[in-house]
Amino acid sequence: MLAVVLATMISTLSWAGPAEAHGTxxxxxxxxxxxxxxxxxxxxxxxxxxxxxMCYQAFQSNSDTMWNWMSALRDGLGGQFQARTPDGQLCSNGLARNDSLNKPGAWRQTSLGANLSVKLYDHASHGADYFRVYVSKQGFNPATQSLGWGNLDFITQTGRYAPAQNISFTVSTSGYTGHHIVFFIWQASPLDQAYMWCSDVNFT
Structure with a gap:
């Protein structure tokens, strides 16, 4: 099913050109x-x-945020993610065009247990220097609060991954229940390209 969805996406977004096609x-x-x-x-x-x-307000704000969901990257951060990404701008990766993604509210959630299987689709097959994974602290409310660095628990940093269109890894957590944000940083290879995203989850 995912292959069908991605094939449709690639056809739909072919106008964006390979330089703008990356992953999420x-x-x-x-x-x-x-x-x-x-x-x-x-x-x-x-x-x-x-x-x-929440998707409605995002489409109303800038529909390009969704059409180019693979292209939320910033160049040349040199690993200074926190210093160069202000609180309240984490979900947009500090990109003004994607500011709608920072809005607190009733985002749709993926239900999961303590162990989550993470899957990256990388159209350009960059590979990864590493991924960093964080979870919003217990008691933080994504429906009413904007996400800042102080609201996050650092969970893990992975090792390197060779270039591939599909990368998967498992993350183990404990002590979380209810609606949380899982915050990801993908340091892509071989260039200094950083991607940051928010995924809304419901820990059961």
Whole structure:
């Protein structure tokens, strides 16, 4: 099913050109990817406002955020993620065009247990120097609070991954229940390209 979805996406986004096609975490789905996956083929539907208000405000703010969900990168951060990404701008990776992704609210959530299987789709097959994974602290409310660095628990940093279109790894957590943000940093190889995303999850 994922292969069909991605094939459709690549056809739909072919106008963007290979220089703009990179990747994202598809599971648990990042905010922009979830909105594109849910509404990309039906983004004019009046039902979105009632059924998925956070995606609705995102499409209204800048629909390009969803159409180019693979391209939320910043160059040349040199690993200075916290110093160069202000609180409240983590989910947009500090990109003004993606500011709608920073809004607190009733984002759709992926239900999961303590162990989460993370899947990256990397159209350009960069590989990774590493991934960093964080979870919002217990008691932080993504529905009413903007995410800052102080709201995050650092969970793990992976090792390197060779170039591939699909990368998967497992992350173990404990002590989390309810709606949380899983915050990812992908330091892509071989250039200094950093991607940061928020995925909304429900720990059960």
């Amino acid at each position: 975490i598809v599971s648990p789905a990042t905010r922009a990817y979830q909105c594109w996956q849910s509404w990309g083929s039906n983004h004019m539907s009046p039902l979105m406002q009632q059924q998925d208000p």
